[in-house]
Amino acid sequence: MAEYRIEGLSCANCAREMEEEIQKLPHGKDAKILFNSSKLSLPEEVDLAKVERILASDGAAIIKDSQQPSSTDRPRKEIDWRILILISALLFTAALIGQDSLPSPAVIALYLAATAISGYRTFIKGIKNLFRFKFTIDTLMTVALIGAFSIGEWREGTMVAILFGLNEYLEGLGMEKARSSMAALLEVAPKEALVIRGGQEKKIPISELRIGDAVLVKAGEKIPSDGRITHGKSSVNEAALTGESMPVEKEKGDFVYGGSINNEGTLKVEITKLYQDSSLAKILHLVEEAQETKTPTELFINQFAKYYTPAIMVIAALVMLVPPLFLGGDWSSWFYQGLAVLIVGCPCALILSSPIAIVSGITRNARNGILVKGGTHLEQLGRIETIAFDKTGTLTKGAPHVERAIVYEPELFYQVAGAIEKHSSHPLAKAVMEEVAQSNVSVAEAEEIQSVAGQGVTAIVGGTRYYLGNEGILSHLQLDAGVKADIEALKHSAYTLVAAADDHRVLGMFGIADQIRSESPQLIKQLQEAGIKQTVMLTGDHEKTAEKVAQKIGLTDYAAGLLPDEKVQKIKELTKQSATAMVGDGINDAPALATADLGIAIGKGTDSAIETADIVLMQDHLGRLPAAIAISKRVNRIIKSNILLTLGLKLIALLLTIPGWLTLWIAILSDMGATIIVTLISLTILVETKKEKEIL
Known part of the structure; x- marks a missing residue:
């Protein structure tokens, strides 16, 4: 599979539709458009030219290697789009001001020019879809625009085109903000290494590093890959890996991680892992993958959207036909109402209600040194009511x-x-x-x-x-x-x-x-405050030891004298009662971690911890677990509120058709308002709350 970066990918629903088109190409069955990370995964046998044409039909394009943007640069395409919307708005304003003084054809020409500049992409895609009998948001908007102009609603039709263009831009802006936050996180990866070969110092890309290479890391530089210090002493900032801001003292013989920053002096490090096998590389790869896992909520929304749009078209047809045919309504006014209903059918805000929140939640946790391996696990963490802990090395x-x-x-x-x-x-x-x-x-x-x-x-x-x-x-x-x-x-x-x-x-x-562990009693208290109802310790130690530890820490229950298979059985019992997470070290507790609804491992970069669990705490303690739960609960709340808000606004708009009050303006503003609010609320996850600061 080849992987490409894409620009201009702003609409989740459009991305899904393009993916379906690409999958219809020869050998394209396994093609995937990764909307959250703006990437295309494509079998090498697929005709790339045809793929580019499909992407271009929606204003997207593959970025060539030489055009790769940095995380701080916005694609030029978006700057042009803002200018186009501004020009459209100016033309619309000119038409409004001149509607009493200019000839009617001139005013209409201004409206049409404003519509064409801001809505040409939508119109072209919509016309193509009409001929294919494919009913997407572009089809709905095109039909609505043609209908509005056919009954002389030039002003409202133009406003709809401009607002829809602005709406699409805001969608892309919100998603790009979440992507930029993730991209900034991924930029912690080192780019070059100062290696000593043949007695000479030489800067090379980290991809050319070999196991056994001796590298020099000067003050302020990143350690290029996992290795062991052979000379020097310094404090090392491991925040990229663990989220901990306090530096760790390192000296000869100590192990260091790639991506860590040497604070002072010069260290000589022997490379023990190729960069692609290093802890940081694995973490960053898993974080990127985590963005693209579809949660049950997202899957439901995507499935719902497939039926929602056709249903809206049926409702629009009924609004246009039933009142005039059976209730003596005016054809023109109810045709107008039906056009407004079509616009209400835009599913973009609904589809956007989850991905920005999920990416923001995964990013926030990754910044804190909490590796969540997918949106599904993030959602599940927010639903956990019981946490089972291994004793040795976890609570102690x-x-x-x-x-x-x-x-x-x-x-x-x-x-x-x-x-x-x-x-x-x-x-x-x-x-x-x-x-x-x-x-x-x-x-x-x-x-x-x-x-x-x-x-x-x-x-x-x-x-x-x-x-x-x-x-x-x-x-x-x-x-x-x-x-x-x-x-x-x-x-x-x-x-x-x-x-x-x-x-x-x-x-x-x-x-x-x-x-x-000194933090264990406070940890249990914070977990209970975060909504965890039951905290259980599972241990192989004898009864007295387990009882003493449980009492000191404040656990609600414990089970002692357990063999590994008995721990698994206990986890099965707990999962029947409520959603249960198992916390362990990722090695001895692997069976129990796999059996629980959610496996959480303490890692600090160990391969076994990264590979075993659904969530990895990259520190060597549990202090950040309550923060991870708080963030995941916040993500779940925001996704639910986004869905309710979006459907609520659309329902209100549809109900306005009963007294005949729905207008094209109200229809587009209901969708645009939902998009803006959903985006802004989802992006608040990237901001640390007072409660999360207290926990961290």
Whole structure:
């Protein structure tokens, strides 16, 4: 499939019609016009010249590579269109002013000139469609214009042509604003890299980068692709990837992402991924694809529009014929009313009610480091009532942490624990060493360290033998009641026990647990405020640990001791009750993520997270999930209000035919008003609300 950029694509309904025409060409069955991103996906066997003719019939054209516009440049075509509308308006004004002083033919000529300048495209397409018996908005407008002029309504017919031209321009302007916002987001991709080859520094396009290349990234420059720092130290802005504005400190050996900005100094980076395989490239590709997925609402509107326009034509015919034939109405006035009904039949505002809002919502989330893989998932996120969370690495940090220390011999306890665990790589040892470091006690070296199977270790520190491990390591001692009570208290709180002792007494003990993320309690509170009714934790840990974490965080429910297949079963139960999202790390929770109505992964650029879930939080925390839900709910509300507003205005216009009050002016203004309001309301999604600022 070949892909082309298109200019002049302003009407969603027209884009659908052109797509259908192209699909009728030989080999064109799989052709797609991607309206939201203004692109054409075309099988290479299709005759491009015929495709260009179809596009030209609607004022669209393929942009050649040398003509690619930047996101800040508006196509010249739109500037010309504004000038044409202005000229038409001036001619119309001249006709109005001169209607009493100029000869009638001159006034009519001015009206016709104004109509031709602003409505020639519509008229040409409408005439072609009439001969094909194809009833589109252009057909409706052409019939209405011919009808208006045939009964001498020169002024109103011309005004309809000008307003319809302005309406089409505003449609294109609104969609272009949403596209420009997306294009600005996509421009974070680096263009060139300063590579070192053969001892020489050379600037090359990122497409020519190879794995293993050494590149220099100077202060203020973008890192060209994913890689590892081999020389230098700096803070790096990863906002393009994560949406986080705070820089991250990086040094030799650290991994960096393509598109990140080096804030100071010079970094030497070894490229570990080709740009097209980098995290940023995958994200940008998915964001572009996400624009074009049709939501259930959009599919319904498109299907509805196919029947809506013919139905309007039938209603218009009835308005023209029934009152004069059966109710003694005046043929001229009811013919005029029927023409106005035709204009009311324009489905453009209705079709536009969803795509601008969807693109704006996806763009807003992407700016915040939230990757939504399509409009369907964006809509679904706004309907979620239950969220199930994996515990480890999601609500907790996934790393052991000393939650409680019971110390009988303060200095000796920390000295012994530090000496024995100093060189261990075990996760529990790291937790102990973090606690020892905070005690500011000097740590000696341990000798003759020996492992005791299933219990812990024993070693000599300062000439004395000490023991460190779980409750079993204390089996050589007769424990007094106080120590036994402390051990039971730690076990009851679901802590992992690490105790230190010598041959005669217990020196102290640590209660270790997976550390709850600091933002988790606030997160759950914000989710509940955002309308999430049920928050459930699914974990393989035992009951006591799960209960403690759930209580601390404020979850509504939890399920403990679950195997992966049992998590899936639990998700199935939840989805039967309400729309359910599953939040996990995108690897271990893949089955549950796939089973839920919506899978949400914490990623920060990891391939597995990007590929697994429907929505990816590119940070390593859940802090932005409430904002994503708030944005999606806002998108859903706006789409519903757009549809109701559009249909409401059209219904009011149609009801005006009953007393005979509907005019061509009212008809076109009802559609134009709907288009303007729908566009402006949809674009407000790009603006951050006060509530969203508070969440972020």
